[in-house]
Amino acid sequence: MVSGGAQFGAARELRGPVMKVHRYLTVLVLTSFVLIWYYILRVNNGIFTGLGGMGTNSxxxxxxxxxxxxxxxxxxxxxxxxxxxxxxxxxxxxxxxxxxxxxxxxxxxxxxxxxxxxxxxxxxxxxxxxxxxxxxxxxxxxxxxxxxxxxxxxxxxxxxxxxxxxxxxxxxxxxxxxxxxxxxxxxxxxxxxxxxxxxxxxxxxxxxxxxxxxxxxxxxxxxxxxxxxxxxxxxxxxxxxxxxxxxxxxxxxxxxxxxxxxxxxxxxxxxxxxxxxxxxxxxxx
The missing domain is CATH 3.90.550.10 (Spore Coat Polysaccharide Biosynthesis Protein SpsA; Chain A)
Incomplete structure (x- = not known):
């Protein structure tokens, strides 16, 4: 996140294709994070829960x-x-x-x-x-x-x-x-x-x-x-x-x-x- 007068002014000039790419990447990262978080919750809450410590597999x-x-x-x-x-x-x-x-x-x-x-x-x-x-x-x-x-x-x-x-x-x-x-x-x-x-x-x-x-x-x-x-x-x-x-x-x-x-x-x-x-x-x- 950008702060400060000079930096803010510079950021305003980046509006257009560059800012669109930045927003797209931000949304992509956030979406990926949410999907991973959702998957982890599902794994921990029942899909793969059950027996543990079964010993050595034959x-x-x-x-x-x-x-x-x-x-x-x-x-x-x-x-x-x-x-x-x-x-x-x-x-x-x-x-x-x-x-x-x-x-x-x-x-x-x-x-x-x-x-x-x-x-x-x-x-x-x-x-x-x-x-x-x-x-x-x-x-x-x-x-x-x-x-x-x-x-x-x-x-x-x-x-x-x-x-x-x-x-x-x-x-x-x-x-x-x-x-x-x-x-x-x-x-x-x-x-x-x-x-x-x-x-x-x-x-x-x-x-x-x-x-x-x-x-x-x-x-x-x-x-x-x-x-x-x-x-x-x-x-x-x-x-x-x-x-x-x-x-x-x-x-x-x-x-x-x-x-x-x-x-x-x-x-x-x-x-x-x-x-x-x-x-x-x-x-x-």
């Missing part, structure tokens, strides 16, 4: 387990498994997704994050997630897996559409110890409790094993109904960026045995890679 290679349910989480809440695949520069996006899921979960259910990543990214995930577990009293568990593609055409699968995006097609064989997962693309941000999506599993009938949203809502703007050169699901196709997957049922269906013939037949017509393959499969099933 661990295996690139896997960490927390204490399970929090004191203020529902005692009958089932664990929610969230899967994300990270390659190249996508690891920062994946970490942001994980943070948003933790923040908006509000201890409604225990979370397990399943990260499938390139080997050079694993240690970075371990360091970040271990730090967050300590800061937040181990309110989640996690495990990290290496990328796994069929030996035949491995390089093609890895590069299909986006780097490593096709990994979701092979989650049933990779995660044989998990019954169901919520797969999300690395650029996903949660703005509500994950439980709201997870609860949709209860609406599945006896034969359904996956849940996705339509690719578009308007036929006039739809991509599949206007441009696709292959079969697709329903009127508008489905978007696989957020996908509920009952892995047990997918294994019983022999999911991957259906995927391979589709890829061989339509490989030259696939624009959106693995999402197109999923659309073709659900067109027929």
């Amino acid at each position: 661990s295996a290679a690139f896997a960490r387990r927390g204490p399970g349910l929090r004191q203020n989480a529902p005692s009958n809440a089932s664990e929610i498994a969230i899967v994300v695949v990270a390659c190249g520069e996508r690891h920062n996006e994946a970490l942001n997704m994980i943070k948003s899921a933790i923040m908006f979960n509000r201890n409604q259910s225990p979370l397990r994050f399943v990260v499938v990543a390139e080997d050079q990214l694993k240690q970075n995930f371990v360091e970040k997630l271990d730090d967050w577990q300590e800061i937040n009293d181990n309110i989640f568990t996690y495990e990290i897996h290496s990328l796994t593609f069929p030996a035949k055409d491995k390089d093609e699968w890895k590069k299909l559409f986006k780097p490593c995006a096709a990994q979701r097609l092979f989650l049933p064989s990779l995660l044989t110890h998990i019954d169901s997962v919520l797969y999300v693309d690395s650029d996903t941000i949660f703005l509500a409790p994950v439980q709201e999506l997870w609860s949709l599993f209860k609406t599945f009938n006896a034969s359904q094993f996956a849940g996705m949203a339509p690719e578009h809502e308007d036929k006039n703007a739809g991509w599949y109904n206007r441009f696709a050169r292959h079969p697709y699901y329903g009127d508008l196709g489905v978007n696989s960026g957020v996908m509920l997957m009952n892995l047990t049922r997918m294994r019983e269906f022999r999911w991957e045995q259906h995927i391979m013939p589709i890829y061989r037949e339509f490989r030259l017509k696939l624009v959106w890679g693995d999402q197109d393959i999923i659309n073709i499969l659900f067109h027929h099933h």
Whole structure:
């Protein structure tokens, strides 16, 4: 803040663009301070409060387990498994997704994050997630897996559409110890409790094993109904960026045995890679 006659007179001459920039920066700083202060209050007042001093985490290679349910989480809440695949520069996006899921979960259910990543990214995930577990009293568990593609055409699968995006097609064989997962693309941000999506599993009938949203809502703007050169699901196709997957049922269906013939037949017509393959499969099933 400026004081004194000469200084005040000099300050008056700065009105215009310079003063506008100064006011903008001042407002920006104050807004940032208020947001940080609000976040700290929310953290201290319930989002991340609960058990402390849980002792040493049990661990295996690139896997960490927390204490399970929090004191203020529902005692009958089932664990929610969230899967994300990270390659190249996508690891920062994946970490942001994980943070948003933790923040908006509000201890409604225990979370397990399943990260499938390139080997050079694993240690970075371990360091970040271990730090967050300590800061937040181990309110989640996690495990990290290496990328796994069929030996035949491995390089093609890895590069299909986006780097490593096709990994979701092979989650049933990779995660044989998990019954169901919520797969999300690395650029996903949660703005509500994950439980709201997870609860949709209860609406599945006896034969359904996956849940996705339509690719578009308007036929006039739809991509599949206007441009696709292959079969697709329903009127508008489905978007696989957020996908509920009952892995047990997918294994019983022999999911991957259906995927391979589709890829061989339509490989030259696939624009959106693995999402197109999923659309073709659900067109027929």
